[in-house]
């Protein structure tokens with residue numbers, strides 16, 4: 001059992017500019033042992049003007065605000081996260097807006113504070129999600145030295161990336177992004193790529209994936225579908241023209257999956273595929289959108305306000321401020337627990353009867369504004385895409401899960417495909433002859 005934190009809280013707090021609320025002890029019922037905070041030190045402020053960015057509109061929540069996290073708020077965030085996590089590894093995550101607008105000094109100090117507040121044996125992982133356009137050698141050196149994991153937003157080759165990812169003057173951003181990425185690579189910074197999938201790049205899955213893998217050297221890729229709900233009186237489920245269509249999303253995932261299976265399984269980590277394998281193994285997927293319930297990932301605004309989730313930064317989901325109430329108390333609050341359980345409890349009957357519910361769980365509630373075939377509300381807009389994708393990978397996932405259960409690497413699935421007789425049904429369960437299905441890729 002963990003010892004009462006008061007012993008170190010008192011000691012550590014002397015190093016911080018303000019004491020802040022004490023950690024509730026004993027831990028409140030329902031408090032998660034591990035959780036994630038997405039801290040936005042510049043709030044919604046960014047140096048770019050990406051067409052689909054939902055953050056930019058969020059600045060209206062704080063009219064006249066400076067959108068710069070104070071040192072006192074940074075200290076409270078770091079201290080409260082470190083003292084309330086039960087596991088040995090703790091992530092201090094920074095996101096935007098564009099967090100590098102805070103300047104390097106802010107992050108140097110944040111690392112110092114984290115070191116000061118770290119419990120013996122606690123390992124720190126600093127992460128930073130950035131558009132990479134403001135990085136220079138000094139930044140890259142710092143990020144490498146402190147072991148940051150940096151997420152870079154890239155939507156594919158320049159002609160696709162620059163469709164929506166533009167600066168305040170509407171100019172292409174890819175030259176600066178690639179320069180920033182080059183700096184990270186030269187300095188040996190650990191990085192991954194976050195790629196949003198939208199109307200402009202959704203029809204180019206292989207072009208996008210191969211570019212990220214081959215030109216950007218990405219070994220960890222996260223694809224995020226852009227869904228912008230734009231309801232009108234006559235059409236409550238309408239979406240913006242930038243939104244990826246459900247069938248497009250499904251096809252995108254399927255094509256990337258097949259490319260990954262043929263060439264990269266075991267070498268490149270694609271978050272959605274890893275989550276799927278976990279689900280087929282009966283394990284937690286590690287990604288909130290595919291989990292049964294959520295609520296353990298809150299968003300922290302520049303002024304200390306804490307919201308239920310980064311996708312629900314609005315007055316109805318404001319849990320409180322970490323200068324008044326400890327993060328752990330906010331996470332354990334009945335309101336936040338309910339928020340997380342609603343992900344499962346409010347699923348429409350159509351989802352509850354779905355054969356891939358165990359892998360999909362209705363994805364993110366923010367996208368649940370479509371009608372189910374039986375007319376009931378609350379179906380995920382991307383449902384058709386997810387159904388197609390999860391059905392497509394079912395056979396392969398079963399094989400991979402069986403390998404993992406035997407203590408063998410999932411990548412051995414290629415050997416399973418290669419050993420299947422050419423004229424027998426493919427082991428993936430497609431019904432095709434092996435030589436026309438995965439037998440082809442496996443023999444390449």
Ligand code: SF4
Nearest residue numbers: 288289294295309364
């Ligand atoms: S609302 Fe969506 S993004 Fe937020 S925690 Fe839940 S599943 Fe994740």
Ligand code: SF4
Nearest residue numbers: 351354360362383387
């Ligand atoms: S695939 Fe569709 S029906 Fe099935 S759980 Fe996902 S959103 Fe619901």
